[in-house]
Amino acid sequence: MSVHEKIKKIMLVDDDIDLLEQHKILLESKGYKIVTAENVEDGWALFKKEKPDACVLDLIMEEHDSGFILCHRIKRDSYGKTIPVFILTSATYITGFKFGSSTNEEKEWIKCDALLNKPIVFEDLLQKIEAFFDVE
């Protein structure tokens, strides 16, 4: 990153503290600043407080759609709608519904910028995050 670029802050929300820590370590090793939360309420409070440059949310936390709920809230926020929100899920086959946010329809309904399958391939996540930051 060039010197005058601000260090990007990424918010991670996941109820699995091991995964949370792993993603934190990996992203920090790439130069990002990481803030974390373990549930929807804490995640929302953290978002308001930290105003991150990107959010990575787990889908299934207290409820089966916790990630969607938080994502929706963030996107409705005047600041939140300007930042990318990614959702991680291993729920691809839970309802027999193959999640994807590639079609415009799905994007409309899901309202996140990308949906990634767990266990995630870290390079994948990194690439998507950087793609958003590069576009800016």
Added chain:
Amino acid sequence: MEEQKPQVLIIDDERGLRLVTKRLLESEGYGCDVAENGTNGISIARSKEFDLAIIDLKMPDLDGIEVLKEIRRISPGTICFIVTAYASYETAIESTKLGAYSYIPKPFAPEELLLQLRKGYEKRLLMLEAEKLKKEREERLLEITYEKTRLKTILNSLTEGTIVVNRTGELVLYNSSALKYLDLHEIFIGDVILDILPSEISAMIKKFIDSHEYNSKSYSTQIELRPGKELIVEATCSPVPHPDGSLAGVVTVIRNITESKKVEDIKSQFVSMVAHELKTPVAAVLGFIQIILDEKVFVTAEQEKDFLTRSYNRLQGLVAMVNDLLDISRMELKKTQKEIRELDIQSILQSTIEFLEFELKKKNITVSLKIETTELNLKADQNDITRLFTNLLSNAIKYNNDDGAINISISKHGSYLLTKVSDTGIGMKPEEKIKLFREFSRIKNEKTRGISGTGLGLSIVKRIVDSYAGKINVDSEYNTGTTFSVFLPAG
């Protein structure tokens, strides 16, 4: 039927003639009865059915014609002959008109009499045969109608819808269940119904009709007849062959599978959930290992040790979960294989408490067991009940505070045995209670941070309770404690 002797009635006032004729006929294989006057003749005719009757015209008491009339009335099937010495055309015609088969003038030669009788008897046999055939035909027709009614009754009592069409797609047979499933008000035999039927069914029927070769294979498909999975049926079409092997028509059977689909859905949802739950610890362990192995990411020796320890713990959790799942699967199988015995619930609780002694000591938890009834018997599988209370007590320890207490009481509640397991632990909030027995559901808050579990313990408890038609209630207050009340039918 064995060939019976033709039975002849001879009515003649001339004794000699009677005897001679009788002897003659008997020697020719006839059975004979005689009467010396009309009155007797009539009374004999009333008592027995004769094939043939020989009636003398002129008799002292009754005119032969009168006797003829009466016998024709009594037994219309009897072939009657009028014999008389006073032969005349008028009498001949009159007697024939009145139903005599033939008129034999006296004196007659034996051969002549025999010939006439033979012809008369042939006619008699034909008449009897015709009667018999007529009766059989009537019975057959009755049978067919009865069969048709029976078929209709049987068809209409089937819960499966049945529709039969012929080779040109016209309706041949149907039942009321078919109307119900297809939501049709009325259809008529002969209607061309392929267009009215759901397209999936018509398509299958057309396959048979269009095929040039008869093949006994059936086709099946599932159709959602009412949206929202409200009515799902399985339609099976099979060909109906002619005796010569060509296609006579197609029979469609419609079966309601809505319930079994629901069960299927629940099962496959469970399988998905299991897959998810198994993947999660594996993903965590993979993540840690990847970081340790990644040269581009720096980890301290301490971190490495920490990651390995956490990986180890996650894997142990995975093993526990797999074991619980195996238990659930075993329980599903055991639904029909339980070993029901008379159990003493007190001794089961006591041995469970002993089994968990180590965990109890570790947190310094005291256990009290209060017995409030003498009837402590239960008819159940020992493994089930042991498992039930092991899970409840294990939770009561895990979610308890150090130096806390567990109070167990057993009492009789109507026809149930009520066991209460009460702890002085962290309790739950109302919204946490709702998901309590759900598979894989674990309460996640600051207090439950360090507590390990598979999320299946209470789901197993509930399955066991349900399998004995029992009941389980939960009372809980956040920060104060939780009480489980288990009702099991007393043995």
